[in-house]
Amino acid sequence: MKTGLVAFFAALLLLCENGSDVQGLFVPSSTPIGTTFTGVKSLSSSVLELRGGAKKRGSSIKPAKTVTGKKKVGDKLKAEKQSPVSKLLENYRKVLPYTRAYITAIGVCTLLGVVLGEELSQSILALDPLRTLAGGEIWRFFTAASYLGTPSVTWLLDSYYLLQYGSSLEQAYGAAQYVVFLFSQLAILSILSILFGQPFFARSMITAMLHVLSRAMPKQQVRWLIFTVPYWSLPYGLMATDVLQAQSAGAAVPHILGIISGHFFHFHRFIWPKVGGEDWLKAPAFLSKYVDPAPRADAAKESVSRALKSRRKGKGKKLGL
Known part of the structure; x- marks a missing residue:
């Protein structure tokens, strides 16, 4: 069972690196069209990278060569000796930090589900209002957002979507705004899930991510299965897929909650401030x-600059005097 779990995580991260035909189900079919709204860094290109992952770039480091100009034999052997575990860890480290933290939480909850069994793990991880609020079991807010069930094909696809959409949001908004997005969705979906009797809402988080991305370019034409549809309809296509697969209308509830919570964030972050409202969801x-690497680097440079400017030049003295 542990081997199967490792295989699922390996498949997930290898899909992220190499791209997959799965992306053709829910991805834009054209090239990036530029930034859609202010305050978002290269959102269009980040969204459209869902089509096939990041473009591969050639390495700037030239391969080691012998005096005669031929490649060293050891380089080829070293590349061939890279184990699947090393490749898995390498792909894991490439994921953006806060999306990586979320994926790690998914993995921990999945592992608990495998070890403890589905019934016992759900009793520990589910969002039970009485045990969460009255019993002080605060961790349930986080585990309810991180449990996708035991390993299966559905689990693999959901994890893949979370990895892709989460990485795109974090790259587009920046780490700080992405953290605000995650915690705002955690709060809203916790309330909605309690009201609608949903013990877990990880799938709702995925739909919320997709909804926010789709609202950036609502009229962009994208592929869904064999159809070409507007980007704004993509979350509804994902919902329709789950309903058809489950043969139950109840499968639409998590997606509806995700669309509601995602639209709440999109409206208050990008629409409400334009009509004079307060931009209260902007990252402080x-x-x-x-948490943002760029501001930290700028702050460090500014600190060094101030230190250099504050230095006073002393009066020089001639040697021997």
């Missing part, structure tokens, strides 16, 4: 300072 400056 202190959070950007500590």
